[in-house]
Amino acid sequence: MSGGYKPLWGKTPRLKSSYDTVIIDGGLHGLATAYYLTRNHGIKTVAVIEKRHIGYGGAGRNTGIVRANQRTKENLPLYDEGLKLWPKLTAELDFSLMFNNCEDLNLANSTAGINVLRFEGAACKKSDRGT
Ligand SMILES: Cc1cc2nc3c(=O)[nH]c(=O)nc-3n(C[C@H](O)[C@H](O)[C@H](O)COP(=O)(O)OP(=O)(O)OC[C@H]3O[C@@H](n4cnc5c(N)ncnc54)[C@H](O)[C@@H]3O)c2cc1C
Structure with missing residues (x-):
């Protein structure tokens, strides 16, 4: 254990002969899909297959900004949801997501x-007006 964080899984997970769901992507989408399938949809066993290591892709090397000011007004509610989701997940998982x-x-x-920047600002203003 380093930095005070406890590992979320054992060091040598053994593969079972079958799973309810197999997800290929140890990034944000794959892990979130695995989590919500088990939490909300009654899926009991999920294998997340990652060819390198968890978080190897964009998930582990992005700028780390959670924001609601991007590009198109259609995207804004999604980003806005993200701002609410990260603190909620931190509490739900009892794990620091460093948000x-x-x-x-x-x-x-x-x-x-x-x-x-003007384009992004204009998208936010349109969204504030509900258009
Ligand atoms: C430089 C950079 C900065 C960014 N900054 C931000 C930001 O500030 N805010 C933000 O919201 N988003 C940001 N993003 C975007 C964000 O990181 C991605 O949207 C997000 O990581 C996508 O998640 P993902 O699960 O689709 O892909 P990834 O996180 O890339 O995960 C894909 C995983 O699948 C694995 N994989 C691929 N093929 C196979 C295979 N055949 N078998 C097994 N495993 C495989 C890869 O090794 C990888 O670990 C940034 C991205 C980059 C690159």
Whole structure:
């Protein structure tokens, strides 16, 4: 054990001969699918198959920003849900997901960058108006 976190699984999990569900993706989508299948849909056994290690992909190397200001208004409710989900999951799993709801300051140093920020800002404003 390092950093005060307890391991969530044993070091050498043995494969069973069959599972209710097999998921290929030890990233965010695969782990979330496994979790909600067992929590909400009565699935008893799930194998998550990962070719490298859990969190190897984008899940373990992203910027780590949970935000609700991105791109299109259709996406905004999804991102907004994410902001609510991370603290809820931390409590539900009794495991620190290192979520910290603080501000996020975006800077642009080019016309293209400024245009992206304007685009995102406009998407947020549209969403506030419910359009
Ligand atoms: C540089 C970067 C920055 C990002 N920043 C943010 C951010 O700030 N905020 C945000 O919300 N999102 C961010 N993202 C996006 C976010 O990380 C992804 O949306 C998310 O990780 C996607 O989850 P996933 O499960 O689909 O894929 P991944 O997390 O990539 O997981 C896929 C897993 O499947 C495994 N795999 C693939 N093929 C096989 C196979 N054949 N057999 C077994 N295993 C296999 C891979 O090894 C990998 O571990 C960022 C992404 C990147 C790359």
